[in-house]
Every structure is written in structure tokens, then in C-alpha cells.
Amino acid sequence: xxxxxxxxxxxxxxxxxxxxxxxxxxxxGFVLLFLNNDVSKAVITLMNIIIVLTxxxxxxxxxxxxxxxxxxxxxxxxxxxxxxxxxxxxxxxxSLSLTLSLVLGLGIPFMAYGLFKSSIIFDFSLLLVVGxxxxxxxxxxxxxxALSTENKIKGFGYAILMWLFLAVIYDGIFLISxxxxxxxxxxxxxxxxxMLNPIDLSRILILLKLDISAxxxxxGAVFRKFFGTNIGMLFSMFVLVFWVILxxxxxxxxxxxxxx
Amino acid sequence: MMxxxxxxxxxxxxxxxxxxxxxxxxxxxxxxxxxxxxxxxxGDEIVVKKGIYKENNIIINKSISLIxxxxxxxxxxxxxxxxxxxxxxxxxxxxxxxxxxxxYTIDYAAIKVIKAKNFIIEDCILxxxxxxxxxxxxxxxxxxxxxxxxxxxxxASSGNGIHIWDGSEMEVYNNQLTGLRxxxxxxxxxxxxxxxxxxxxxxxxxxxxxxxxxxxxxxNEFKNNGAGVAVMFSxxxxxxxxxxxxxxxSASYGLLLKEIYDAEIYNNxxxxxxxxxxxxxxxxxNYKNNTFLRNGWAIKIAGACYANIFEKNDFMHxxxxxxxxxxxxxxxxxxxxxxxxxxxxxxxxGIGDIPxxxxxxxxxxxxxxxxxxxxxxxxxxxxxxxxxxxxxxFTPDDLTDENPIMKKIND
Numbered sequence: 001x002x003x004x005x006x007x008x009x010x011x012x013x014x015x016x017x018x019x020x021x022x023x024x025x026x027x028x029g030f031v032l033l034f035l036n037n038d039v040s041k042a043v044i045t046l047m048n049i050i051i052v053l054t055x056x057x058x059x060x061x062x063x064x065x066x067x068x069x070x071x072x073x074x075x076x077x078x079x080x081x082x083x084x085x086x087x088x089x090x091x092x093x094x095s096l097s098l099t100l101s102l103v104l105g106l107g108i109p110f111m112a113y114g115l116f117k118s119s120i121i122f123d124f125s126l127l128l129v130v131g132x133x134x135x136x137x138x139x140x141x142x143x144x145x146a147l148s149t150e151n152k153i154k155g156f157g158y159a160i161l162m163w164l165f166l167a168v169i170y171d172g173i174f175l176i177s178x179x180x181x182x183x184x185x186x187x188x189x190x191x192x193x194x195m196l197n198p199i200d201l202s203r204i205l206i207l208l209k210l211d212i213s214a215x216x217x218x219x220g221a222v223f224r225k226f227f228g229t230n231i232g233m234l235f236s237m238f239v240l241v242f243w244v245i246l247x248x249x250x251x252x253x254x255x256x257x258x259x260x
Numbered sequence: 261m262m263x264x265x266x267x268x269x270x271x272x273x274x275x276x277x278x279x280x281x282x283x284x285x286x287x288x289x290x291x292x293x294x295x296x297x298x299x300x301x302x303g304d305e306i307v308v309k310k311g312i313y314k315e316n317n318i319i320i321n322k323s324i325s326l327i328x329x330x331x332x333x334x335x336x337x338x339x340x341x342x343x344x345x346x347x348x349x350x351x352x353x354x355x356x357x358x359x360x361x362x363x364y365t366i367d368y369a370a371i372k373v374i375k376a377k378n379f380i381i382e383d384c385i386l387x388x389x390x391x392x393x394x395x396x397x398x399x400x401x402x403x404x405x406x407x408x409x410x411x412x413x414x415x416a417s418s419g420n421g422i423h424i425w426d427g428s429e430m431e432v433y434n435n436q437l438t439g440l441r442x443x444x445x446x447x448x449x450x451x452x453x454x455x456x457x458x459x460x461x462x463x464x465x466x467x468x469x470x471x472x473x474x475x476x477x478x479x480n481e482f483k484n485n486g487a488g489v490a491v492m493f494s495x496x497x498x499x500x501x502x503x504x505x506x507x508x509x510s511a512s513y514g515l516l517l518k519e520i521y522d523a524e525i526y527n528n529x530x531x532x533x534x535x536x537x538x539x540x541x542x543x544x545x546n547y548k549n550n551t552f553l554r555n556g557w558a559i560k561i562a563g564a565c566y567a568n569i570f571e572k573n574d575f576m577h578x579x580x581x582x583x584x585x586x587x588x589x590x591x592x593x594x595x596x597x598x599x600x601x602x603x604x605x606x607x608x609x610g611i612g613d614i615p616x617x618x619x620x621x622x623x624x625x626x627x628x629x630x631x632x633x634x635x636x637x638x639x640x641x642x643x644x645x646x647x648x649x650x651x652x653x654f655t656p657d658d659l660t661d662e663n664p665i666m667k668k669i670n671d
Contacts, residue, residue: 041577044637052639171640178632179625186631194634203638 008093025105062142140247285309328355369394391419621648
């Protein structure tokens, strides 16, 4: 597995897209810090970008890589190697390279601007952790979709739809149900609804450290009590881990049955 | 220099009015403040020397000066009120008064003033108080350079720092207030000035006005108070150059305005409050040159607010700039700076060419369904905000800033 991981990783590291992705974040980081003299505001802008863009890039990269390397994968499959190991290697390779681009791309400008001296370091590292989680989650989801769909175009379509659903439509449904069931106590509902979507969960995790915390307490004491504490934080992290593990399990399950 | 002047002043007064000075100390003939007051006459000066005086319920009904030297401490031993003035023309200076008793039925205070005229309370340090200064039915008082602190835990078991009930022409300045229920509380107070005070970490409000007309407060700092500053049921209040900071909590605001008429609010700074200004039933108020920085809501208008004018304010990096719960709008917004403004200025006159809509659809939804706040900064919310901006349906369509300024206005 390590060999395959290494191969996919180096393969991606050599590819143009990794560089473009890395440079994009690098530029974004520098421009944001240059334009915003307020670092905490820069973190909010970054959050807006990370929670939308990281999943999108992860999804597209995952699907693209799977379809592009079908032939090579088939070649590998002919060898006496465990299937799981091949795909897990590829999966971890992609996720790692994307995460590396993200962490380095944003880390370098922030380091250059003397982030370590400021108190924002914790918020920023949380941002990177959440971004990395999103990478792992969405690449895994993308692999699931690609494994289940032979047709390339369909696969891409489903992947984009999945992203669109989790990033936009889910929140729409969430909001409508909140407005519709206005008369009922909605604290627990919104808590659970947030947990079920990794993008929402990441957003809340970061926002609670930034501007939302007091605003939320305005009504949803339950919400604040839960996320405000260390246990809530730990639990959220646990849910994010769960969001990585679940698609991987399904991937392995699918692999056992799939006829290549 | 000032000190010498005061000394000189007292030097002359002691000679000209032939008032005497009574010294209080452990080795003096007069050993307690109560004894000193018994023998004192109008115009006398009681000097309390260094030492701890365990006394309470000291009633002073003569026009005298009570001066504490450095290290003079009056300890009430948590039993009740400590000094009570029932006279005109008195001065109290430099005393340190500690440990006022707490009661749920009686307002014990470190210094209580009843029906007095022309008095000065200055340079006193009041620690662990229930009420600090409690002034009733008085006129023409100067309260300055005092440090008042309490360490109360709940609203019910705590009192106010400077509590004035039914007074007029008071000057309250350069005081430090902390750990109390309300830092400064005014009820039925007229023609008074409150300035350069620092009121922080109080359980309820930093400053609280009730039924108090024609007052001015300026250059004060209100920081980290439970709920901020409240101005209620008052007319003709001027508030300027104050700082409202870090009033951050589930039911906090920088400034709460309730039933206020004809007020002027200018050059204030609202920084990192949950709600910068919360207005209910405010009419004819001019908000000018204020800065709203990183608040949850910069301004929340709850209803029955008419003919308010918001001009030349800076709205910077607030989570939500403005919240309205009605579709009707009778207030005007003009020439403000909005950090969220995305318009352009083609003719380079410093004024944006397209109007700005400060009320977003999302802030309207949050008003209806507070739980929806969970979706703050999500992509979906950005999308609906954008569509509402293009064609307003839910938010008041006449609520716009026609001439948004492109650059930050105030320093």
C-alpha cells in the first residue's frame, strides 16, 4: 500500500494541477493579508473560501484522478496485490497531496506575516485542520461515486451534484425547515442537522471560534453550550473523523464486490 | 499645583471662618469619627489620620469636611451602611471605605447622601461595597476621582456604584467603577454631566439612565459589562465620545435605547459588542460619526423607531450591519461608510454611485427565526442575500443609503 501511496503522491506532486492549486492558495493568502490589515477578518474570508472551495476541488480531483488512472489501476489489479491496498493507496495519495497544497499554500504567507506571534494562531490552525478534513472527506466521497459509476460523464455529474447538495442545497432545506417549524424548539434539530453535513460542521466549528459564539447564545443556549466546550469540540472532531471513515468503509465494501 | 491651591484654599478658609480642625487617630484625644462629629460644628474639618476605624452608621448632619489622610480606612465589617450625610455644603475626600453590608431590603451604602445641596465627594476609594454612593433628593453635587469596586456575584445581591435618585445638576467624572450591579445609575436626574468615567466588569449595566432628562455623558469607557449601557425612558440626552467595548454575551449590547426621544449620539465607538445599539421606541435621534467595529449586530431596530437619522457613521466588519423587524421604515441612512459595500465610484467624488442596502435578507430571517443564525456565512445564505439585494421583497425597499461613502470617515 505504501508503494502505491508513494507512487500516487509523487505522480500528483509532479502534476501541474497540484502546483496551480498550491499557487492559488499561496496567492490568496498573500493577497488577503496584504489587503486586510485585520488578521481575524482574513481568517473569516479564508473560511468562506475553504469551506466552499476545498470540497469542490477535492471532489473534482478525486473523480478526475480515478477516471484518468483507470488503465493503470487495471494493470495493478492484474498483479497479486490486495485491491483495498491499491485504492487506499491512491486515495491517501490524493488527499495528502491536496492537503499539502492547502497547508503550505496558506501556511507560508501567514508565516511570512508573523502569524506565530499573534493570538490568531489557534483559529488559523483550526482552519487548516478543518480544511484538511474536508479534503479527506470529499476525496473519499468522490471515490465512492466514481467506483459506483462506470460512465465518466455521469460520475462527474453525480460528484458535482453531491458537492452542490452539501454546500448549498442542504443549507437551503435546513433554512426552510427552520422557518417552517418555527414554533417548535429547534435547538436540538439544528444541532443534529449541522452534524450531518461536514461543510456545515466545519463552518460552525470555525465560526464559534470567531464571531458567532455570542450571537448564537442569544437564543440557542443548547447550541452554544455544546459547541463552546472542549467536549463539544472533541465530539465535532470525532464526527469529522467519522465522516472520513464512513465513505472509506463503503469504498472497501464496494471494492469487494466490484467486477473490474 | 492643584494640590497646593486646595491646601492654600483650606488654609485661608480655616483662618477666615475661624473653623477648627479636629484630628482623629488612635493616639489623639478623639479616637473615632463618630466622636469627632459629635463635637464638630458647621464649617469644621475632620481629619482622619492613618489607621483602621471599625465604624458604621456614621450619621453626619452638619456642614463639615471629612478628610481622610493616606492610609485612613473605615471598615464597616459587612454590617450595614457606613457614612450618611444629611446636610448641605459638605466635602468628603480621600477616605477609604470598605466592607459595606448586604441586604435584600435596605440599600446600605458606603456613602449615603440625603437631601443635600452643594457637596463634593472626591478621591475616595470604596471597596467591597453593596451600594457605593447612594444619593437621594440632592442637588449640585460633584463626584470625582473615586474608585468604587464590589465583588458581587448576582444581580439581586448587588448594588450600584454611583446611584443617584431624584437629583439635579450633578457632575460625575473620572470615577472608576467595577464589580457592581450598575456602574452608574441615574433615576429622575436632571441637568447632569457624566464624563471620563471608566465603568467595567459590572454585573448588569455600565451606565443606566431611567426617567432622566437633559443629561450629557461623554468620554466614558464602558467595557466588559454584563449587558452594556442602558438609557431608558429619557429625553434630551447627549452621548458623545464614549467607548462601548466587549459587551459580549448572550443578552448583551453596547447601548440599549428604550423609549428615548430627542437624543444626540455622536463620535462614539462601539467595538465587539453582541449588539452595538439596540433601539426600541426611539424617536428623533441623531446618530452621527459613530464607529461600529466588529459587532455581532451593529444596530438592531426593534420597532416604533421614528425619524432617526444615521449619518457619517462607520460600519466596519460587523457580522450583520442592521436588523429590522418591520417592513416599514421611517429612519434615514445617509452618507455612511459600510465595509460590506460592493459598489463603485466612477466619478471619483468619494460617494458610491449605487445605493447600499444595509438590511440583508438573512438578518430578516434571523429576526423571525433566531435559530437560523446557525447558517451565518454559509454559501446558501450569501446567495439569497445577493438575490434579495438585487430585488428586495422581504426587507424594507426604501431602506437604503443613497450616498454611501467609499472610505472610512472617522478615526
